[in-house]
Amino acid sequence: MQNYVFVVDTNKKPVNPVTPRRARKLLEKGKAAVWRNYPFTIILKHAVTETVLKPLTVKIDPGSRFTGIAVSEGENVIWGAEVEHRGYQIKQTLESRRSLRRSRRNRKTRYRKARFDNRKRSPGWIPPSLMHRVLTTQTWVKRLIIFAPVAEIWIEKVKFDMHKMQNPEISGVEYQQGDLQGYEVREYLLEKWGRECSYCRKKDVPLQIEHIHPRSKGGSNRVSNLCLACEKCNQKKGNKPVEDFLRKKPELLKKIKSNANKPLKDASAVNSTRNKVVEVLFGLLPVKTATGAQTKYNRIRLKLEKQHWIDAACVGDVEKLVLKTNQPLRIKCNGHGTRQMCGTNKFGFPTRHRGRKQIHFGFTTGDIVKAVVTKGKKIGTYFGRLLCRKSGSFDIATKAGRVAGISYKFCTPIHKKDGYSYSF
Missing domain, CATH: 3.30.420.10 (Ribonuclease H-like superfamily/Ribonuclease H)
Incomplete structure (x- = not known):
C-alpha cells in the first residue's frame, strides 16, 4: 500500500487526495499531469468548484x-x-568554523578589536x-x-525529566516524585537501547530494567547504570558484574559500556x-x-x-x-551546500576555491535525476541524487552506491534541488 496522491486543480488549489490507482487513471486519460514528485502530487487540467473537501x-x-x-x-x-x-552535522560544521577562526586570531596578524560584547541574542534564541x-x-x-x-x-x-533520568532515586525535599517518573525512565531506556535485550539482542519480548553494575555490589539506580534485558538474560546474569558475565564477548561488553555512558543530547x-x-x-x-x-x-x-x-x-x-x-x-x-568560498586544510590554509557558477548544463548538485546510459562502459539506468561538475561528467548517488563519470547528455531531471533527498 502506497501513500495517497495529493491533487491540486488548475488554479493550484488543493482538493481531496486520491488513491494511486485513481491518480494513474487521471494521468493516462490526460486529465492531469505530474506537478511534484516528492511528495507525489498531480495537477488537474480543469478547475474544481463543486467538490466537497474532506478536512x-x-x-x-x-x-x-x-x-x-x-x-x-x-x-x-x-x-x-x-x-x-x-542537527549534529550543523553543530560539527559550526565547531569546525570556530576552530579555523580561532587559529587565525592566534597568528601574528594586525590587532583587531574584540566584537563579542556588541552581539546580542534575540529573545527566544536557540542554537542553529x-x-x-x-x-x-x-x-x-x-x-x-x-x-x-x-x-x-x-x-x-x-x-x-532530565533530573529523574540521571538520578531516579531522588525524592522528598530534593524533588517531589511524580506518577510519571517510572514511565519516563523506562521510556528513555527503550529509546536508548533500541527496544531490544542488551545481552542477546532479542526484540518483541518483555524487557526488564537491569543494573549493569549490580546493586548488591555498590551499583546505583542512575540511568547510566541501567539497561534492558529479557527475563532469561536477567536471571542468568544475576548479581554478577557485567565484566564477568560477558567475559567471552569482549566486543559486546565494550558496546554496552560505551552505550551506557551516552550523553542525554x-x-x-x-x-x-x-x-x-x-x-x-x-x-x-x-x-x-x-x-x-x-x-x-x-x-x-x-x-x-x-x-x-x-x-x-x-x-x-x-x-x-x-x-x-x-x-x-x-x-x-542535506542542506543547500555551503557559502564558504575558500576551502582549507586542517591547518587553516587555503586549498581550493569555490566557483561562482553553480549550474552546469542545466543541472546543479542536489538534483534528483534519471540517467539512461546507452553506450560506453556504464550502460544501464541510474536513478539518484546528482553531484554536478563543470566538465559535464557527473556522479549519481544511487541506493547501490555512487556511480561516477555519467555524462550530462544521459541525464533527465526528476526533481530539482530543494535541500532534501528522498527514498521509500
Whole structure:
C-alpha cells in the first residue's frame, strides 16, 4: 500500500487526495499531469468548484534525529513520512568554523578589536542546530498545506525529566516524585537501547530494567547504570558484574559500556525545541497538543509497531486507526551546500576555491535525476541524487552506491534541488 496522491486543480488549489490507482487513471486519460514528485502530487487540467473537501489532519511526532509526520482523514491514515534531521552535522560544521577562526586570531596578524560584547541574542534564541529541527518541521507542514486541504495540526509535546533520568532515586525535599517518573525512565531506556535485550539482542519480548553494575555490589539506580534485558538474560546474569558475565564477548561488553555512558543530547534537544515548534505552527493552523504517554497508550492499544510515522498517527485523541499506507516517504535533510568560498586544510590554509557558477548544463548538485546510459562502459539506468561538475561528467548517488563519470547528455531531471533527498 502506497501513500495517497495529493491533487491540486488548475488554479493550484488543493482538493481531496486520491488513491494511486485513481491518480494513474487521471494521468493516462490526460486529465492531469505530474506537478511534484516528492511528495507525489498531480495537477488537474480543469478547475474544481463543486467538490466537497474532506478536512485532513496533520499529526507530528517531533524528535531529535527523526520527526514522524502523518496525514489522516478521520480514522484513515492516508500519507506518512519520516524526516531525518541534520542537527549534529550543523553543530560539527559550526565547531569546525570556530576552530579555523580561532587559529587565525592566534597568528601574528594586525590587532583587531574584540566584537563579542556588541552581539546580542534575540529573545527566544536557540542554537542553529536546534532551530534547524523547528524550521524543517515548519517547512513540511507548509508544504502539506499547499498540497492538501489541511484543517488542523496535532503535535506531541513530550518532555523528558532530565533530573529523574540521571538520578531516579531522588525524592522528598530534593524533588517531589511524580506518577510519571517510572514511565519516563523506562521510556528513555527503550529509546536508548533500541527496544531490544542488551545481552542477546532479542526484540518483541518483555524487557526488564537491569543494573549493569549490580546493586548488591555498590551499583546505583542512575540511568547510566541501567539497561534492558529479557527475563532469561536477567536471571542468568544475576548479581554478577557485567565484566564477568560477558567475559567471552569482549566486543559486546565494550558496546554496552560505551552505550551506557551516552550523553542525554537527544532528550535535551527535544526539551529545548518542543515549545518553539508549537509556537511556529500556531501561525499556520489551529494546533492541538498531546502527551507522549497518550501516544504510547494509543499505539499499544491498537497493536501497531514502533515507527516514527506510526507514532505520529497515534498522537492525540484516537479511537481507531486504519493504515491506508505502509510505505512512508523517507526524507533526509542535506542542506543547500555551503557559502564558504575558500576551502582549507586542517591547518587553516587555503586549498581550493569555490566557483561562482553553480549550474552546469542545466543541472546543479542536489538534483534528483534519471540517467539512461546507452553506450560506453556504464550502460544501464541510474536513478539518484546528482553531484554536478563543470566538465559535464557527473556522479549519481544511487541506493547501490555512487556511480561516477555519467555524462550530462544521459541525464533527465526528476526533481530539482530543494535541500532534501528522498527514498521509500
